[in-house]
Amino acid sequence: MIENSHAVSNVVFGLDPFWVSIVLFVSTYLVIISDKVNRAIVAGLGAALMVVLGVLNQEAAISGIDFNTLGLLTGMMVIVAITRRCGVFQFVAIWTAKKVAARPWPILLMLSVVTAVFSALLDNVTTVLLIVPVTLLITGELKVSPYPYLFAEIISSNIGGAATLIGDPPNIMIGSAAGLSFNDFLLNMAPVMPLILAVTLIIIYVIWGRGLTATDEDRERILSFREREAITDIPLLKKSMSVLALVILSFVLAHPLGLEPATIALFGAAILLLLVNIRSRADKQSERVHHIFGEVEWITIFFFVGLFVLVHGIERAGVLEVLAEHMIEFTGGEMAVTSMTIIWSSAIFSAIVDNIPFVATMIPLIKSMAPAFGGSEQLLPLWWSLAMGACLGGNGSLVGASANLIVAGFAERAGHRINFLHFMLVAFPMMLVTVAIASVYVYLRYL
Amino acid sequence: MKVEDITIPTTIATEGMLVKDVFRECVHAQVPAIPYRDRNGELEGRISIRDTLKRSCLPEYMVELAYVLSDKLTCIEDAEAKAREVLCQVVDPYVIPKFYSIKPDSTLLRAIAIMEKNNCSYLFVANEGEYLGVVTRMAVVRWMIEVNENCPSDGVAQN
Numbered sequence A: 001m002i003e004n005s006h007a008v009s010n011v012v013f014g015l016d017p018f019w020v021s022i023v024l025f026v027s028t029y030l031v032i033i034s035d036k037v038n039r040a041i042v043a044g045l046g047a048a049l050m051v052v053l054g055v056l057n058q059e060a061a062i063s064g065i066d067f068n069t070l071g072l073l074t075g076m077m078v079i080v081a082i083t084r085r086c087g088v089f090q091f092v093a094i095w096t097a098k099k100v101a102a103r104p105w106p107i108l109l110m111l112s113v114v115t116a117v118f119s120a121l122l123d124n125v126t127t128v129l130l131i132v133p134v135t136l137l138i139t140g141e142l143k144v145s146p147y148p149y150l151f152a153e154i155i156s157s158n159i160g161g162a163a164t165l166i167g168d169p170p171n172i173m174i175g176s177a178a179g180l181s182f183n184d185f186l187l188n189m190a191p192v193m194p195l196i197l198a199v200t201l202i203i204i205y206v207i208w209g210r211g212l213t214a215t216d217e218d219r220e221r222i223l224s225f226r227e228r229e230a231i232t233d234i235p236l237l238k239k240s241m242s243v244l245a246l247v248i249l250s251f252v253l254a255h256p257l258g259l260e261p262a263t264i265a266l267f268g269a270a271i272l273l274l275l276v277n278i279r280s281r282a283d284k285q286s287e288r289v290h291h292i293f294g295e296v297e298w299i300t301i302f303f304f305v306g307l308f309v310l311v312h313g314i315e316r317a318g319v320l321e322v323l324a325e326h327m328i329e330f331t332g333g334e335m336a337v338t339s340m341t342i343i344w345s346s347a348i349f350s351a352i353v354d355n356i357p358f359v360a361t362m363i364p365l366i367k368s369m370a371p372a373f374g375g376s377e378q379l380l381p382l383w384w385s386l387a388m389g390a391c392l393g394g395n396g397s398l399v400g401a402s403a404n405l406i407v408a409g410f411a412e413r414a415g416h417r418i419n420f421l422h423f424m425l426v427a428f429p430m431m432l433v434t435v436a437i438a439s440v441y442v443y444l445r446y447l
Numbered sequence B: 001m002k003v004e005d006i007t008i009p010t011t012i013a014t015e016g017m018l019v020k021d022v023f024r025e026c027v028h029a030q031v032p033a034i035p036y037r038d039r040n041g042e043l044e045g046r047i048s049i050r051d052t053l054k055r056s057c058l059p060e061y062m063v064e065l066a067y068v069l070s071d072k073l074t075c076i077e078d079a080e081a082k083a084r085e086v087l088c089q090v091v092d093p094y095v096i097p098k099f100y101s102i103k104p105d106s107t108l109l110r111a112i113a114i115m116e117k118n119n120c121s122y123l124f125v126a127n128e129g130e131y132l133g134v135v136t137r138m139a140v141v142r143w144m145i146e147v148n149e150n151c152p153s154d155g156v157a158q159n
Helices: A017-034 A039-052 A058-063 A067-086 A088-099 A104-121 A124-142 A147-162 A169-178 A182-188 A190-207 A216-223 A234-252 A261-277 A282-294 A298-316 A319-331 A335-352 A355-367 A376-396 A402-413 A420-446 B019-029 B049-057 B060-064 B079-087 B108-117 B137-147
Strands: B033-037 B043-048 B122-127 B130-136
Touching (some): A017 A039, A017 A298, A017 A319, A039 A058, A039 A298, A058 A298, A067 A088, A067 A124, A067 A169, A067 A261, A067 A298, A088 A104, A088 A124, A088 A216, A088 A234, A104 A124, A104 A147, A124 A147, A124 B060, A169 A182, A169 A261, A169 A298, A169 A355, A169 A376, A182 A190, A182 A376, A234 A261, A298 A319, A298 A355, A319 A355, A335 A355, A355 A376, A376 A402, A402 B060, B019 B033, B019 B049, B049 B079, B108 B122, B108 B137
């Protein structure tokens, strides 16, 4: 065991903080995985116990919380909560379906691409919440099974989300911890995603694509949809699109502007809130702001807070340092082996359990490998491996990512149940193929 | 004025009853819902027109895309058949367990306050387990108009 000078010595009953933190951490993660209690409650309770039992004091616990991640997540959630109300995303989805003359396979292709692009710019959960209703309506009218479409959208949302800093929570965490910018993700993660998406769509075509047919009469129904009616508020559309475009432009220019992503997202959120409220009465403003804040996923935010404290607890107790040493021992200190170990282990873990706790744990673990690899600048391949493994791994099963469960829930309520094993039977091997492509990319580009 | 003065008496839905019969009772009494009694004679829940329509013919995605829907949907073309299918089902799957009730001697103000609090437009009127009928927001307004036929300066808008 490592003697850690930072570890707080006043653990209850004089117990060793190393073991107390491990027991707390493992039991919290087991309860999270069991899915019996809301994850925000479990993480919050685990974090509080880290402090109450004396592994961390309150000051240390707060210092472990990554406010850049929280700020970026919250800011983007507010922007998306306002923007989605104008209906532009549904307009685009229906418009693209009509552009391909409502033919079933091209519709699947278009909806997948739209899902991937939206997921890269918004977040996966919001994207699928907007696209799935359109999909169910279209497939119902075309009289084709919605399953291949929903399957393709799940896969596309996770691939699209992997492409940018703001596309998936693991990327936000990694970006913040490693100091990687929006452009870094765009230049390093995004280039391989079109290839990965294309390969998955080819597989989907081979499995289902040839069987997707519709009569002219059924296609005519899709062509009669009034996509323009989806846009319910044109002033809101103009305001939200302008702010979203400015926020993304600011992410691109963040370095010369000297701004952190969280500042940009929160600033954008504040500007958009101002624009949508500026001419309203004070009571109306309060009501609207209250409603918009209600749409922020506070469960996710508080889950993150709890996780950050938990991970900081085991980090300060020296657990992650020991784990990092073992990992380097296992990989022989070889960057290529370590990188491949990270990409594959994160993919497999993320397919089985929530990728957020896994990434939260891996971040300090990777950071503590810096001395072995000659400094934190040398860790880049490991960061990209973690991001690719965690994001793409989410495609391996229905529980691999929040968006997957959202699609499954929506489909089930519409009478189209997605079976866990049936999904995994195709999704897991497909995930392995995508991770293999990502591994080759990482190897060729960075190792 | 008490709730009992404007209570609309209705029948109670029972196990195995058809949606058609419940809807007919609602339309006849002009109420949005009636209570449901289980086989043990207990008031177990309610059947509402809104919820039954929502669950039988309005999938979530259609509500989400309400403005986009065209006149050429399959379900519109088969509207009569779909309506028959819904009406001829038994009501049991459409029972909502939760319902709000009020005592007959309550004031109308209390009734509309409870409706507002629970975001609903009707309450079941019951006295110690005995069901008496439904009080609706519409019935309250009807009473308001009936007792105030003329405004002090009829024809002149009041501020």
